[in-house]
Amino acid sequence: MPPALRDLQAAFAAQLVGRDSADLASAVVGDSIPADARLRVYRHHVGHSLGAALAATFPTVQALVGDDFFQAMARAFVAREPPTQPVLAEYGVEFPAFVAGYEPAQGLPYLADVARLDWALNVAFHSPATRRLAAADLAAVAVERLPSLTVGLSDGAALIGSKYPIDRIWHASQPGTSTDAVDLAAGRADLLVLRRADDAFFVTLAAGEAAFVAVLIDGNALELAAAAGLQADAAFDLSMAFARLLGLQAFAALQQDGDRKVVKAS
Amino acid sequence: MKPVAGIGLRSPHLAEIGRDRPATGFLEIHAENYLGGSTAFLTIERLRADYEFSVHAVGLSLGSVDGLDEAHLARVAALVKRLEPACVSDHLSWSVHDGRYFNDLLPLPYTEEALDVVARNIERLQEALGRQVSIENPSCYLGFAHSTLSEPEFLAELVRRSGCGLLFDVNNIVVTAHNLRLDPRDWLSGLPGGAITEYHLAGHAVNDCDGQAILIDDHGSRVGDEVWTLFDDVIRRYGVRPTLVEWDSDIPELAVLLDEAARAGRMIQAAGADAARAA
Numbered sequence: 001m002p003p004a005l006r007d008l009q010a011a012f013a014a015q016l017v018g019r020d021s022a023d024l025a026s027a028v029v030g031d032s033i034p035a036d037a038r039l040r041v042y043r044h045h046v047g048h049s050l051g052a053a054l055a056a057t058f059p060t061v062q063a064l065v066g067d068d069f070f071q072a073m074a075r076a077f078v079a080r081e082p083p084t085q086p087v088l089a090e091y092g093v094e095f096p097a098f099v100a101g102y103e104p105a106q107g108l109p110y111l112a113d114v115a116r117l118d119w120a121l122n123v124a125f126h127s128p129a130t131r132r133l134a135a136a137d138l139a140a141v142a143v144e145r146l147p148s149l150t151v152g153l154s155d156g157a158a159l160i161g162s163k164y165p166i167d168r169i170w171h172a173s174q175p176g177t178s179t180d181a182v183d184l185a186a187g188r189a190d191l192l193v194l195r196r197a198d199d200a201f202f203v204t205l206a207a208g209e210a211a212f213v214a215v216l217i218d219g220n221a222l223e224l225a226a227a228a229g230l231q232a233d234a235a236f237d238l239s240m241a242f243a244r245l246l247g248l249q250a251f252a253a254l255q256q257d258g259d260r261k262v263v264k265a266s
Numbered sequence: 267m268k269p270v271a272g273i274g275l276r277s278p279h280l281a282e283i284g285r286d287r288p289a290t291g292f293l294e295i296h297a298e299n300y301l302g303g304s305t306a307f308l309t310i311e312r313l314r315a316d317y318e319f320s321v322h323a324v325g326l327s328l329g330s331v332d333g334l335d336e337a338h339l340a341r342v343a344a345l346v347k348r349l350e351p352a353c354v355s356d357h358l359s360w361s362v363h364d365g366r367y368f369n370d371l372l373p374l375p376y377t378e379e380a381l382d383v384v385a386r387n388i389e390r391l392q393e394a395l396g397r398q399v400s401i402e403n404p405s406c407y408l409g410f411a412h413s414t415l416s417e418p419e420f421l422a423e424l425v426r427r428s429g430c431g432l433l434f435d436v437n438n439i440v441v442t443a444h445n446l447r448l449d450p451r452d453w454l455s456g457l458p459g460g461a462i463t464e465y466h467l468a469g470h471a472v473n474d475c476d477g478q479a480i481l482i483d484d485h486g487s488r489v490g491d492e493v494w495t496l497f498d499d500v501i502r503r504y505g506v507r508p509t510l511v512e513w514d515s516d517i518p519e520l521a522v523l524l525d526e527a528a529r530a531g532r533m534i535q536a537a538g539a540d541a542a543r544a545a
Contacts, residue, residue: 002412005379006331012372013363027375029409031447037476038408038445042370049369083367085338086298086325126302198281198305 003027015039016046017079050078053088058095058118061111063173073102089126092119110164110184117166117202120158120193124200127156133251141254147223151216152252156195159213160202165189167204194250203248208236213245267292267318267352269506269538271531274322274513277306279520284309287316288520290527292352294510297323301341310349320353320464320510321346322433325367328387328401329360329374343394353464353508355400355433356391358384358421375410376420381427388428400431400463405441405470405483417442418456431463434504436497437489441470441481450496459504467493467530468512485514489526497530501537509534 003011003023011024020036028035051074055062062070077098083091096119099105100112132154141149160166165186172182190210191202205213211232215225222242229236245251270291275283277299282288293313300307310319323342326334346354359371374380391399401424403417415423424430434457443450469487473480489497489511501507511526 002375002377005375005377005383008375008410009331009360009363009372013366013368016368016370027410027412029411029446033445033475033478033480035408041407041475041480041482042372046368046370053369083369084365085335086327086361086367086369087301087338087341088298088369089302089304126304129305129308195305198309 012039012042016043017082018043047075047078050083050088050091051075054078054092054095057089057092057122058115060118060170060173061099061115063175064108064111064114064169065105069104073099073105076102089122092122095119110162110166110169113160113162113164113166114169116162117160117170117191117193120160121200121202123158124156124193124195127195129195129197130155131253132249133246133253135246137254147226148221150219150221151254152219153213153217153250154194154252156193156200157217157250158193159205159210159217160191160193161188161210162191163188167191167202170202192245192248192250194248196249206233206236206241208233209241209244212236212238212241213250267320267508269508269534271509271511271527271534272318272320273511273523273527275310276514276517278517279523280306280309282520284313287313288524290317290524291531292318292320292508292510294320294322294512297321297342297345298325301345314349319349319351320355320508321349321351322402323354323356324371325361325369326356326387326391327360327362327367328356328391329358329372329380329384330362330387331360331383332362332364334387334390335362339391339394346395346397353400353431353433354395354397355402355431355464357402357404358417358424359404371404373404373406373408373410376413376415376417378414381415381420381423385424385427388424388430392428392430398429398431398463400433402433402435402466403438403442405435405438405445405481407445407480407482409446416453416456418453418458422456422458422461425458425461430461432457432461433464433466434462434500435466435468436500437466437468437470437493438483440490440493440496441483444479444481451499454500454503457504462504462507465497465500465507465509466512467497467509467526468514469493485512486516488522489529494529494533498533498537501534502540505541506534506538 011021025035051071054074081094096112096115099115105111167189168182190205193202208229212225212229215228226238272292273290275293275295357371361368439450467489468485471482471484473482509530
């Protein structure tokens with residue numbers, strides 16, 4: 001009795017993740033190349049191609065640990081969290097958390113944060129090009145309303161904080177960079193990941209700026225965000241920080257209603 | 267689309283093509299690489315002014331017994347609507363089972379049951395896109411003992427039932443024929459040549475498998491001599507069509523890829539001229 005297609009695909013899928021089945025092998029024509037060797041071609045390709053997809057999304061992690069280590073880690077991840085849809089640029093959201101718990105990587109405590117940075121850069125790169133807030137847009141907002149103004153971050157923007165200097169680690173692991181040792185004691189880094197015309201990038205924020213952005217990301221008004229900035233750093237300068245972020249095109253355009261600007265005020 | 271030779275558009279070449287607009291017949295993209303609204307997609311949209319496009323999907327999993335992933339199908343349909351490509355295609359294979367995506371073109375048994383499944387999935391795809399799609403013969407590393415149809419018979423029946431076109435990958439049949447001990451010219455004689463809408467060309471690797479040579483469809487080198495020879499036979503037998511050169515691993519300088527496409531273009535011209543003389 002030949003296998004039903006449903007059963008055949010179930011057995012084949014199990015074989016791809018390492019569970020061999022005598023029934024499946026007996027359904028395959030073998031000759032001088034036996035059936036199980038033929039099946040292994042597919043298993044090998046699936047593992048290799050998904051590992052390559054993860055390496056493309058997490059290039060800094062791969063550069064830090066080397067290809068062999070990365071591929072072993074990727075295989076373990078794929079076994080636990082296989083892709084559920086075919087757009088591989090969207091595969092790997094759980095990878096940073098997996099790296100954090102991956103026993104062989106425990107000697108690299110910053111690795112999971114670097115993975116979060118790689119993921120954020122990947123998300124920013126694939127985010128849509130929506131309109132950004134420009135200085136001219138603010139001219140229409142009455143000065144007395146500015147404190148209660150809510151400005152969202154642009155699509156794809158993310159704030160990545162780490163106890164480790166992952167900005168320096170990232171730069172040191174870029175291809176063609178002379179590998180100066182990074183002092184892990186250099187302390188925490190707060191990075192703002194953004195999309196720009198043709199790629200994604202990040203800037204390092206001062207502590208006050210990071211606190212300011214963190215409150216804005218949660219949908220709070222400028223006034224509250226500014227207070228958080230000051231609390232984090234007494235030297236926080238709201239107008240300088242705001243001008244810097246505006247120049248980076250970090251904010252989404254204000255919501256529009258026809259020609260009239262509707263400014264969300266809390 | 268005219269019977270010209272084009273190239274598979276890969277991200278390392280995107281900036282150069284956007285800047286220099288080199289001459290080539292058309293550009294083919296993998297649908298799954300342009301579904302996220304990235305800057306790369308905007309570059310593609312700008313290139314539409316200068317190039318015809320073809321959309322090649324790799325993840326619709328037309329052979330899945332559970333049917334198509336409707337969410338993914340909707341995204342591919344939206345891409346096709348925006349790009350209005352000359353040709354849309356995917357493979358005679360499956361890659362999804364029980365919600366897991368395997369990123370490979372997995373083989374089907376060529377049975378009546380599989381025929382029903384694939385024909386139904388193609389019909390659903392054509393309905394969602396509102397157009398004909400073409401189905402590509404996959405590279406195979408194994409065959410199933412319970413297959414009752416040959417691959418060309420299976421493809422011919424899909425054409426008859428669903429009205430789909432065929433994307434004939436010349437490299438894939440060289441790979442499959444070697445691995446499954448078939449004669450590529452026998453295989454070809456069973457194919458409904460009139461349904462072919464596009465040809466694919468690519469390089470393959472020769473690997474060792476338990477001491478035996480097995481051909482691997484890695485798209486990682488220049489097109490092999492055997493593939494060029496068979497391509498010349500095919501276009502003289504079934505006629506010239508838009509022809510794509512693909513290169514997906516160890517991607518070379520753009521000039522190398524364009525050179526391969528130019529060679530295909532010269533063969534198309536020669537075959538076309540000979541056919542016109544004979545007519």
